Amino acid sequence: MTTKRIARYGLLIALALILSYVESLLPVFVAVPGVKMGLPNIVIMFALYSLGVKDAAIISLIRVVLAGALFGSVFSMLYSAAGAVLSLAVMAVLLKTKRFSPVGVSVAGGVAHNAGQIIVAILVTETAQLIYYLPVLCISGIAAGVLIGVVSGIIINRLQKQI
Amino acid sequence: MKLKKADIVLVLALLLVAAAAGIFMLAARDAGAEAVVVQNGKEILRMPLNEDTEEVITRGEDSNTVVIKDGTARVTEANCPDKVCVHTGEIRYEGQTIVCLPHKLVVKIEGGDNQDVDAVAQ
Numbered sequence: 001m002t003t004k005r006i007a008r009y010g011l012l013i014a015l016a017l018i019l020s021y022v023e024s025l026l027p028v029f030v031a032v033p034g035v036k037m038g039l040p041n042i043v044i045m046f047a048l049y050s051l052g053v054k055d056a057a058i059i060s061l062i063r064v065v066l067a068g069a070l071f072g073s074v075f076s077m078l079y080s081a082a083g084a085v086l087s088l089a090v091m092a093v094l095l096k097t098k099r100f101s102p103v104g105v106s107v108a109g110g111v112a113h114n115a116g117q118i119i120v121a122i123l124v125t126e127t128a129q130l131i132y133y134l135p136v137l138c139i140s141g142i143a144a145g146v147l148i149g150v151v152s153g154i155i156i157n158r159l160q161k162q163i
Numbered sequence: 164m165k166l167k168k169a170d171i172v173l174v175l176a177l178l179l180v181a182a183a184a185g186i187f188m189l190a191a192r193d194a195g196a197e198a199v200v201v202q203n204g205k206e207i208l209r210m211p212l213n214e215d216t217e218e219v220i221t222r223g224e225d226s227n228t229v230v231i232k233d234g235t236a237r238v239t240e241a242n243c244p245d246k247v248c249v250h251t252g253e254i255r256y257e258g259q260t261i262v263c264l265p266h267k268l269v270v271k272i273e274g275g276d277n278q279d280v281d282a283v284a285q
């Protein structure tokens with residue numbers, strides 16, 4: 001691992017952590033378990049486009065563990081890990097097809113993130129009825145995904161050559 | 164940055180799925196008969212919706228207050244960090260849930276018409 005790569009990791013993880021912290025301060029505006037804006041996904045999107053899937057996965061994993069330890073609990077870590085893994089997998093596949101802009105990639109990631117969290121919630125609480133939240137989770141995932149996608153798209157365009 | 168055709172197709176498809184699922188759920192819903200409180204996968208208690216009551220569910224430090232009023236169930240107070248359960252508000256239809264993830268607690272509405280039939284059969 002080169003020094004440049006370590007510095008890059010450190011920078012992006014720090015950024016993702018700050019965004020996780022900001023998100024943990026935002027009031028819960030949707031009374032549905034598992035719904036989040038996904039601000040750290042801006043960093044993951046950037047890593048995905050400029051560094052590749054492997055680096056994005058490493059940054060995402062470290063982010064989930066550190067954010068859980070700092071601003072959450074073991075359980076919140078579990079939920080966000082499920083969301084992060086599913087969302088990154090879906091985003092990586094869509095990116096590879098080369099048919100989607102960052103907005104499409106991030107929308108799919110947002111919806112997959114919420115789906116991953118509700119699946120863990122169903123398993124943990126052993127309540128299949130939570131599947132009723134799916135429409136709300138889908139809509140909120142789209143809304144958050146568009147927002148994150150637009151912001152990430154701008155950042156990716158401006159910074160790609162500089163990092 | 165430009166949107167691609169696939170982006171629009173994806174968003175429309177997801178919206179369609181969400182809307183269809185939402186409409187189906189609204190159309191299929193029945194008023195429930197009781198609120199079932201489940202914690203950590205185990206049923207704690209059943210509260211009939213036609214009786215105004217209040218129960219404080221505690222487990223260790225965790226506490227949630229479940230109130231039944233006018234045929235609806237809601238969590239009025241909780242000491243969880245996110246308060247999602249309190250913000251959910253009232254539920255009254257079969258299949259609706261209030262979830263407190265930090266406390267691994269679920270309040271779900273059960274028993275519409277089907278259970279009435281069972282009661283008569285008994």
Ligand SMILES: [Zn+2]
Pocket residue numbers: 241243244245246247248249262263264265266
């Ligand atoms: Zn709660």
